[in-house]
Amino acid sequence: MNTDVNGFMNIIIFASGNGSNAENIIKYFNKKKYNINWLTVTNNKHAGVIEKVTKLGAKIKIISKNDLGEEIFIHSIIGLKPALIILAGFLLKIPENFIKNFNNRIINIHPSLLPKYGGKGMYGQFVHRKVIENKEIKSGITIHFVNEKYDEGKIIFQKDIEIKEPKTSDSLANQIHKLEMKYFPLIIEKLIS
Numbered sequence: 001m002n003t004d005v006n007g008f009m010n011i012i013i014f015a016s017g018n019g020s021n022a023e024n025i026i027k028y029f030n031k032k033k034y035n036i037n038w039l040t041v042t043n044n045k046h047a048g049v050i051e052k053v054t055k056l057g058a059k060i061k062i063i064s065k066n067d068l069g070e071e072i073f074i075h076s077i078i079g080l081k082p083a084l085i086i087l088a089g090f091l092l093k094i095p096e097n098f099i100k101n102f103n104n105r106i107i108n109i110h111p112s113l114l115p116k117y118g119g120k121g122m123y124g125q126f127v128h129r130k131v132i133e134n135k136e137i138k139s140g141i142t143i144h145f146v147n148e149k150y151d152e153g154k155i156i157f158q159k160d161i162e163i164k165e166p167k168t169s170d171s172l173a174n175q176i177h178k179l180e181m182k183y184f185p186l187i188i189e190k191l192i193s
């Protein structure tokens with residue numbers, strides 16, 4: 001794995017929203033005393049993730065939608081030689097000219113059992129509402145490599161759960177949140193070890 005002269009690796013988290021996954025991931029690795037430099041990239045200057053991860057020592061980079069496909073931005077990320085790029089509630093599509101530089105090093109978490117309930121516009125509550133609407137018995141989480149198509153990269157890990165009463169999108173979101181908190185750091189740890 002890529003480490004610098006001091007034995008630190010760079011991990012980059014892309015997040016657009018609340019940032020509970022980003023926070024949980026960084027806390028997990030801080031607690032285990034991993035030597036990691038964290039950078040969080042966000043396209044939303046008001047995102048909750050900014051305060052959460054800054055407190056934990058991560059650096060922040062705020063970008064615009066267009067930056068993602070710009071060579072100057074891409075080269076700044078290549079220069080960091082990231083061990084992993086983690087999408088944790090990042091709502092923009094990662095362009096192909098970005099992805100091609102990081103083969104099997106960009107992962108995403110999705111709050112359903114892909115290939116079900118994936119694709120453009122399917123994120124957060126939109127996913128849970130559809131799952132409930134369709135009277136599914138099970139849902140779960142998927143962690144997958146990112147390719148040029150929304151939610152279609154190779155699956156690394158899935159965990160399913162039976163949807164508990166009351167079958168509302170909020171209670172399902174709660175169940176999914178617990179799975180994300182438990183499994184995402186563990187899978188990341190495997191990938192970087």
Ligand code: GAR
Nearest residue numbers: 017018019020021089110111123124
């Ligand atoms: C998470 O539930 C994640 O699975 C989902 O957004 C939420 C972000 O929460 N991602 C997607 O829906 C991607 N299509 P967080 O900001 O609190 O980590």
